[in-house]
Amino acid sequence: MNRFPTWKYALIALAIALAFLYTLPNFFGESPAVQVASAKSTVRMDPGVVARIEQALQGANLPASGLVMDPTGVRVRFADTDTQLRAKDAIDRALNPDPKDPAFSVALNLLSASPNWLSAIHALPMYLGLDLRGGVHFLLQVDTAAAITKRVENLAADLRTQLRDKNIRHGGIAREGQTVRIRFREAATRDQGRAYILNNIADLNVAERDDGQNLLLVCTVKPEFQKRVMETALQQNIQTLHKRVNELGVAEPVIQQQGADRIVVQLPGVQDTSRAKEILGRTATLEVRLVDEEAMRTGSTFGDDVFPERRRDGTIGQVPVKKQVYVTGDQFIGASATFDQDQRPAVAVELDDAGGRTMRQVTRENVKHLMAIILFEKGKGEAISVATIQSEFGSRFQITGAFTPNETRDLSLLIRAGSLAAPMEIIEERTVGPSLGRDNISKGFHATLWGFTAIVVFMSIYYLVFGLISSLALAVNLLLLIALLSLLQATLTLPGIAAIALTLGMAIDSNVLINERIREELRGGATPQAAIAAGYERAWNTIFDSNVTTLIVGLSLLMVPGAVRGFAVVHCLGIMTSMFSAVLVSRALVNLTYGHRRRVARLAIGNTTWK
Amino acid sequence: MEFFKIRRTIPFMRYALIFNVISLITFIAAVFFLVHRGLNYSIEFTGGTLIEVGYHDAAKVDAIRQALEKAGYKAEAQNFGSSREVLIRMHLEANQSSSDVAQKVMGVLKQQDPSAELRRVEFVGPQVGRELVDLGLVALLVTAVGIVCYLWLRFEWRFGVSGIIANLHDVVIILGFFAFFQWEFSLPVLAAVLAVLGYSVNESVVVFDRVRENFRKMRKASTPEVIDSAITGVISRTIITHGCTQMMVTTMLIFGGQALHYFALALTIGILFGIYSSVLVASPLVMWLGAKRDQFIKPTHRGRRDEHEGAVV
Numbered sequence: 001m002n003r004f005p006t007w008k009y010a011l012i013a014l015a016i017a018l019a020f021l022y023t024l025p026n027f028f029g030e031s032p033a034v035q036v037a038s039a040k041s042t043v044r045m046d047p048g049v050v051a052r053i054e055q056a057l058q059g060a061n062l063p064a065s066g067l068v069m070d071p072t073g074v075r076v077r078f079a080d081t082d083t084q085l086r087a088k089d090a091i092d093r094a095l096n097p098d099p100k101d102p103a104f105s106v107a108l109n110l111l112s113a114s115p116n117w118l119s120a121i122h123a124l125p126m127y128l129g130l131d132l133r134g135g136v137h138f139l140l141q142v143d144t145a146a147a148i149t150k151r152v153e154n155l156a157a158d159l160r161t162q163l164r165d166k167n168i169r170h171g172g173i174a175r176e177g178q179t180v181r182i183r184f185r186e187a188a189t190r191d192q193g194r195a196y197i198l199n200n201i202a203d204l205n206v207a208e209r210d211d212g213q214n215l216l217l218v219c220t221v222k223p224e225f226q227k228r229v230m231e232t233a234l235q236q237n238i239q240t241l242h243k244r245v246n247e248l249g250v251a252e253p254v255i256q257q258q259g260a261d262r263i264v265v266q267l268p269g270v271q272d273t274s275r276a277k278e279i280l281g282r283t284a285t286l287e288v289r290l291v292d293e294e295a296m297r298t299g300s301t302f303g304d305d306v307f308p309e310r311r312r313d314g315t316i317g318q319v320p321v322k323k324q325v326y327v328t329g330d331q332f333i334g335a336s337a338t339f340d341q342d343q344r345p346a347v348a349v350e351l352d353d354a355g356g357r358t359m360r361q362v363t364r365e366n367v368k369h370l371m372a373i374i375l376f377e378k379g380k381g382e383a384i385s386v387a388t389i390q391s392e393f394g395s396r397f398q399i400t401g402a403f404t405p406n407e408t409r410d411l412s413l414l415i416r417a418g419s420l421a422a423p424m425e426i427i428e429e430r431t432v433g434p435s436l437g438r439d440n441i442s443k444g445f446h447a448t449l450w451g452f453t454a455i456v457v458f459m460s461i462y463y464l465v466f467g468l469i470s471s472l473a474l475a476v477n478l479l480l481l482i483a484l485l486s487l488l489q490a491t492l493t494l495p496g497i498a499a500i501a502l503t504l505g506m507a508i509d510s511n512v513l514i515n516e517r518i519r520e521e522l523r524g525g526a527t528p529q530a531a532i533a534a535g536y537e538r539a540w541n542t543i544f545d546s547n548v549t550t551l552i553v554g555l556s557l558l559m560v561p562g563a564v565r566g567f568a569v570v571h572c573l574g575i576m577t578s579m580f581s582a583v584l585v586s587r588a589l590v591n592l593t594y595g596h597r598r599r600v601a602r603l604a605i606g607n608t609t610w611k
Numbered sequence: 612m613e614f615f616k617i618r619r620t621i622p623f624m625r626y627a628l629i630f631n632v633i634s635l636i637t638f639i640a641a642v643f644f645l646v647h648r649g650l651n652y653s654i655e656f657t658g659g660t661l662i663e664v665g666y667h668d669a670a671k672v673d674a675i676r677q678a679l680e681k682a683g684y685k686a687e688a689q690n691f692g693s694s695r696e697v698l699i700r701m702h703l704e705a706n707q708s709s710s711d712v713a714q715k716v717m718g719v720l721k722q723q724d725p726s727a728e729l730r731r732v733e734f735v736g737p738q739v740g741r742e743l744v745d746l747g748l749v750a751l752l753v754t755a756v757g758i759v760c761y762l763w764l765r766f767e768w769r770f771g772v773s774g775i776i777a778n779l780h781d782v783v784i785i786l787g788f789f790a791f792f793q794w795e796f797s798l799p800v801l802a803a804v805l806a807v808l809g810y811s812v813n814e815s816v817v818v819f820d821r822v823r824e825n826f827r828k829m830r831k832a833s834t835p836e837v838i839d840s841a842i843t844g845v846i847s848r849t850i851i852t853h854g855c856t857q858m859m860v861t862t863m864l865i866f867g868g869q870a871l872h873y874f875a876l877a878l879t880i881g882i883l884f885g886i887y888s889s890v891l892v893a894s895p896l897v898m899w900l901g902a903k904r905d906q907f908i909k910p911t912h913r914g915r916r917d918e919h920e921g922a923v924v
Contacts (some may be wrong), residue, residue: 139739385813427736431713435665440870447866451859458855484833495799498863498871500757504876506810509852513817542820545765546813552757553809559753560746562655563798564805571806 001533002364002595004588013587015580016476019483025114025125026486031065031567033111034091035251036104037073043536045073049095058096062087062601077111084108098336099241108270111253112532126485129493129566132444134267134437136276139428140237141262147233147422148178148226155203155221156180157324162200166194171214176224180204180219198587205547230261236330238263239317240420244280258561269434277426285329288359289385291370295320306372312402319383321372323396331355332525333436335415337408338398347412348396364392372499373399375411384411402530418422444497451501452478455508463515465593465604470511477507480577491564506550510582514539519605521551528600536587551575620843624835627895634892638780641787648790653797655855656744658703658737660712667726669694676719677798683710692869696730702738725840742757747801754805755779758812765817767906772814773896777888782809785880789873799874814849815889821845822897826907834902846890853886 036053038045050069050543053076057064064087066077076091080082085108112125130137142413156175158183163170170193171183184190190208194217197206203225209216238255241263245253254266270276295301311317334350353357363371365388373385386402402410455474459467481500485492507589518535526534553573557568594600654661664670672688675697680688684701691698701712713732719725755775763911785804789796821841829837860882863875 139736141736164846204805255868303668350913364806385623426734429646429713429732429734429820431729431732433728433730435728436663439868441868443868443871447863447871448859450866451862454858454862456853458858461672463850494870495802495874498799498867498874499802500864501859502806502856505856506813509813512848512855516845516851520844538824543815545820546816549758549761549812549816550762553754553805554814556750556753556757557802559750560743560798560801562743564747564802567799567802 002114002591004595005590009592011586012585013313013397016479016585019476019480020122021118022483023479024121025112025123026482027119027453028112028114028125029079029409030110030125031079031113032081033075033077033109034084034088035075035107035109036074036091036095037246038104038560045069045071050074050092052407053091054091057087059094060086060090061456062090062446066111068111068116068119069366069491070139075111075112085381091376097368105246105249106283107249107251113368116319119262123487126482126492127489128437128441129491130266130497131432131494132437132492132497134432134434134442135265135382136270137428137430138265138277138426140256140280140424141265141427142237143229143425143519144261147575148221148229149175149604151225151229152178152180152221152324152327155201155219157198158542159201161324164192164198166196170194175208176331178221182217182219183313184217185214187215190217193217204349227570234261234263235288236421241265241280243416248334271376277429285420286327286332287322287325287374287376287381288322288362288376289325289363289372290366291366291372292320292322293370305381307372307383309372314402319372321374321383326358327351328356329415330421332415335412337412340398340400344400344401345405346410347403348398349412349415351395351547353395359397360392360394364390367391373401383575387522409525413523440494443498444501447519448497448501448504452504455505459508466515466590466606469586469589469593470515470582471583472506472589473511474508474584477574477578477581478504481574482580484573484577488573490569490573491566492570493563495563495567496570499567499570499574501573503578507574507578507582509546510539510543510578511586513542514582514586515605518603522603522605528594530604531603532590532594536583536590540583543579544564547575614716617843617846619838619845620634620833620840623839623891627835627891630891631666631895634780634888637784638789641784641790644787645783648793650786650790650796652740653795653812654700654702654733654735655798656737656740656796658740659732660699660701660703660735661677661733662701662713662716662718663691664699664717664720664730665698665728666724670697670724674723675699678719678723679716683717684716686716696842719861721844735804743798751782751808754808758808761902762812762816763821763903766823767874767902769897769900769902769906770815770819773893773900774819774889776896777815778808778885779810780887780892781881781884782808782883785877788880788885788915789877790847794873794876797840797873799871800877803877803882805863807878807885810881811885811889812884813878814853815893817848818842818889818894819897822894822902824902826902828905834898834904837904838896838898841870842894847852850855853882858881865916 013292033272036045036049042601047069050067053074054067057076062083064076065079066073068077075086078087088106088108095104095106112119113127114123153175156173160173160181163173163182169189171185173180173182182193184193194206194208197204197217197219201563204219205221207218207220235258238257241255242253243256245265245267250267250270252268254264258264265280267276291303295304301320304322306318306320308321309317324408325381330348331354333352336348338346338348340346368388370386371389372383374381379519384403385399387400399411404488418426452474456471460469462472478500481503483497514535514609517539518531521531521534522528550570554568554572557564557571560568594603612617624670625673631911670690672690676686676688679699687700689700691697699716713729713734717729728897757777759771760779762774784803786796789800794801798908819839821844825832825837825841825844829840832840857879860875860878863871864879867875
């Protein structure tokens with residue numbers, strides 16, 4: 001009765017062998033590597049890039065110990081950090097001949113040192129969380145209301161032009177919060193305006209109002225529009241963050257949406273938080289507008305925005321600028337620091353098609369007028385360039401102003417990286433130094449190791465052969481758990497390590513239940529073989545019930561983000577592996593030990609002679 | 612080896628009232644401290660900034676405190692783990708929304724002692740903390756409801772209700788300890804508290820399982836007798852299992868360092884009270900609620916759980 005069919009043994013052996021295979025990469029450690037990724041959406045990673053990298057390394061006489069290419073980029077491994085550093089420079093020089101406008105991001109990274117055949121079957125080491133490997137974690141809150149306000153402002157500007165074009169006379173258009181109010185003098189024109197808006201601008205709801213002096217049309221944006229703006233704002237911010245992180249040269253960054261209006265950014269290995277924060281957090285955007293020259297003459301700036309202007313002579317002036325925005329930051333597709341014909345620092349920029357078209361039209365209609373380029377940063381605008389339009393121009397032009405070469409470099413980086421659709425604020429930050437990460441790993445490892453050893457020693461003394469079998473089953477449990485974590489690439493954090501330890505401590509419960517049951521059966525007078533069978537059978541109900549209740553807890557813990565989730569994931573996986581190992585694996589071992597003998601006089605499970 | 616040679620059934624239920632009174636008193640004390648002192652929430656819940664700094668030599672905490680005060684920061688500084696590490700904690704100021712503080716503080720400390728090395732920064736804005744408290748409570752609720760439902764399905768509603776009362780009582784007592792000693796209540800501690808909930812329910816399930824089995828086996832016995840024999844039957848396993856888990860938790864206390872200290876501490880209290888509550892609180896409750904033999908021998912839909920039909924392993 002205590003024999004498994006051969007296929008069952010084979011299946012268990014196969015599971016253990018697979019688990020061993022997938023646990024293997026964790027033992028190889030990491031080797032220094034250089035990671036190359038595309039820094040521009042127009043640049044593709046292809047075999048040509050690999051050839052260029054190989055050539056560069058050969059040219060510099062730097063031997064690589066491995067090269068992997070996947071859709072995210074190319075990774076080259078090196079024997080030591082010295083070669084890695086020199087290789088990074090060599091590759092950077094070869095791939096980015098123009099350091100001002102890099103096409104590839106070249107970053108230092110650590111790669112698993114496991115052999116390639118393991119990586120080929122997707123056997124990767126466990127994915128360590130930031131608290132174990134060091135790095136920066138940001139949680140950013142996107143101010144979606146600001147994005148909506150901005151879009152409403154644009155809608156108001158559009159309305160102004162369109163109503164003027166259609167010759168619908170109104171007494172002023174103003175944005176108030178997220179609504180646009182249009183004043184009319186006569187009911188007839190208001191009806192005209194209302195009809196026009198309803199027919200042409202689908203995003204607005206229109207209501208008629210009367211404030212005693214004027215007839216009003218109050219336009220509010222539709223909820224779908226708000227939702228759309230929020231979603232696109234978030235997407236654009238994520239894209240922008242991606243580009244900026246690429247500029248920073250971080251290997252394996254994580255940039256994800258969390259909830260409706262939050263973004264998580266994780267930069268493993270980055271130590272210089274202040275620089276990371278500066279680059280990520282800059283909410284700079286550019287706007288191209290026209291200067292209100294009439295207001296400059298008369299001094300009446302009603303209906304204009306007034307921005308400070310930094311002049312070449314070092315003074316700060318004030319410049320009135322019309323509200324209509326022609327080109328915004330997201331329409332810039334390229335920028336590099338350069339010098340103008342007078343050898344003054346300038347930024348050469350390139351616009352996308354739509355931006356180029358608008359620019360051509362605006363410059364054609366406004367030759368000899370003043371154009372201003374406004375830089376918005378941290379909610380404040382500054383006219384960085386006010387210049388007379390000399391002639392019509394299109395998608396390529398230079399921004400000149402009172403810049404230093406450093407400023408033009410920063411500015412071009414910001415323009416290249418794109419603008420944020422909505423301002424963001426850091427609401428959670430976590431930085432872990434690399435030494436602390438290493439400490440955490442070794443502490444977690446030691447706690448688990450010694451706890452495990454203590455349990456093995458105790459079980460083997462108390463339950464003899466059955467204790468040894470229980471300990472082996474527990475070791476298999478650990479193996480399966482680590483294999484599963486490696487396979488799923490679930491993030492392992494310090495609470496996750498604690499969960500491994502705790503799960504092992506709890507998993508032994510199943511074996512204690514079984515062993516106690518077997519002893520009880522023996523005391524009750526059952527034969528050894530019958531006691532084993534009955535012990536396992538009777539204990540199973542209890543084991544199942546108690547594991548399900550523990551699993552209920554584990555699953556509800558998954559709801560709480562952060563440390564708790566890191567704990568819960570491992571805990572849940574551990575409960576499942578423990579059911580397999582404690583019941584199936586230990587039974588298989590018991591069967592192999594006792595089940596195939598013809599006669600078993602007594603079981604080595606400790607003293608059961610007393611009644 | 613054998614620790615427990617129990618030849619007679621121990622009459623646990625004779626003392627049921629005493630155990631329940633002890634529980635009630637501990638529980639009330641825990642609630643009192645929770646209300647009176649409150650929990651010492653970590654900045655993950657309250658929002659604020661936490662900076663861990665490592666030094667070459669022993670850090671002069673007083674000097675650090677003074678330097679920070681002079682620079683205009685309201686900060687608590689204390690040794691953390693070893694004498695070379697310092698933890699600086701700052702609560703959220705009214706309109707401080709950005710996380711620049713850490714950089715500025717590091718500037719001050721570096722000026723004072725160039726060997727200061729930033730080991731860890733945590734900044735949590737106010738909105739995140741509030742959400743965490745809510746989510747933690749929701750998780751607790753979902754767990755409680757889930758467990759009651761499962762025990763109800765597998766056993767009987769009386770078992771579900773007494774199981775959850777006994778185990779929530781553990782949770783409250785752990786929280787009471789944290790309130791009394793003003794230990795820091797952080798996210799890992801929350802995880803530990805909820806894990807304890809599952810762990811001690813697990814313990815109750817083992818006893819309940821035996822109770823169910825004995826109700827079927829011991830046809831003539833009264834309810835207290837059935838429960839007594841069930842507890843006596845599993846007590847040896849209870850103590851060994853918990854001993855093993857506690858060994859693991861103890862090594863965590865010893866080797867796990869500061870980061871796991873309170874986590875392991877919460878588990879230790881939880882394990883101790885888990886044994887007590889599931890054996891000596893849950894079972895009497897089942898008895899008070901009126902569990903009887905005939906609730907388990909309805910042959911129609913309980914038939915599947917027949918003794919002879921062991922689960923296929």
